[in-house]
Amino acid sequence: MNLLVTGAASFIGSAYVRTLLSEDPAVHVTVLNRLTYASTLDTDHPRLRFVHGDVCDPVLVDRLMAGADQVVRFAAESHVDRSISGAEPFVRTNVFGTQTLLDAAVSHGVGPFVHVSTDEVYGSIPEGAWTEDCPLSPNSPYAASKAASDLLALAQHRTHGLDVRITRCSHNYGPRQFPEKLIPLFVTHLLDGEQAPLYGEGTHVREWVHVEDHCAGVDLVRTRGRAGEVYHLGGGTELTNRELTGLLLDACGAGPDRIRRVPDRKGHDLRYALDDGKARAELGYRPRHAFTDGLAATVAWYRDHRAWWEPLKHRLRDPLDGAAQARR
Incomplete structure (x- = not known):
């Protein structure tokens, strides 16, 4: 089976491909990635083919889609602060790029087409949790x-x-996340x-899911999901940013x-929360990583892998550094 994965040099996409190749010997993966500033890449696998290119290139996308059986669409511009500073790259990649892939998939009869999305499309919810039929109200x-x-x-x-x-997930954490996102930035x-830059009073509430649990959910949707359906993939751990910061301070041996x-x-959403009962009931989705253990292992990974993240932090020496607190 030939799987086309876009955006697999990203934090979540790369974790998905690593897991898939290690667990399913029948899968051959073609990765399409533009290698933007946040990309990290490991192409050392006999069943992995890397293509350096743009999801907005219809000729290239059509050629790759012709050889694909299924698609998982990770590729996206995802950093909220950067979208506030300039929205054009987000519209180009996330909207036009998606349509380019969809057109090619229709043309070649490729499916399933798994489109990986986010809880942020719903806006902010003061209490309770969104179900898949809630209206979209992005901010x-x-x-x-x-x-x-x-x-x-x-x-x-x-x-x-x-x-x-379609999958919509809560905030991801885990090893190898680009250090502009909240947890790796703070750690x-x-x-x-240095100091951890906390937005406002830190009262914003986020739900967290380990990247490996999210990737397992994405593959359940690919292999067991139904056409035309949306599935929530949550983690079950809700924390204010201030509470999370306290945990990170303790894990790093630092004080307040x-x-x-x-x-x-600007326009900061106060709270996100997903009801993932549909994925649990239909697909057997179950997050396996307890948040306390997963966070401790994540902090330990960054402590032990300075050679991985120190060069990446040099890419962040711009006005966004120090105020970068984004979603995954």
Whole structure:
């Protein structure tokens, strides 16, 4: 079986490909990735083919789709702060890129087409949890671009019968996450003796899922999901950013003086929460990583792998560094 995976040099996409190749000897993976600033890549596997290219290139996408049986669409611009500073790359990659892939999938009869999305498409919820039939109400340019791509994917199913399956996940954490996101940013700052930059009063609430649990959920949707359906993949652990920061301080042996308050993000959503009962009931989805253990292992990984993340932090020496607290 030939699987086309876009965005597999990303944190989540690369974790998915590593796991899939190690667990399913019948799968051959073609990775399409543009290798943007946040990409990290390991192509050393006999059943992995890497293609350096853009999901917005219709000629290249059509050629790759012709040899694919199924698609998993990870490729996305995902950093909320960067979308606020400039939305055009997010619209281009997340909207036009998705449509380019969908058109090629329809043309070649490829499916399932798993489109990986986010809880942020719903906006903010003061209490309770979203179900898959809740209306979309995105508040950031990033979230709006993802909501648009979700709707385009569902439209291709309804119009052309394309076997589209959408996943929406809560915030991811784990090893090898690019250090502009909240957990690796704070951990690497603290390990370097710097302060952790906390937005506002830190009252924003996020639900967390280990990247390996998310990837397992994505593959359940690919192999067991139903065409035209949306599935939530949650982690079950809800924390305010202030509570999470306290856990990271403890894990790094730092005190509260290592917190630096920074002005809140524009239009910052207060709370996200997913009801993942549908994926649990239909697909047998069950997160395996207890958050306390997963977070401790993640901090230990960054402590032991400075050679991996120190060069990446040099890419962040721009105005966004120090205020970067994003979603995965």
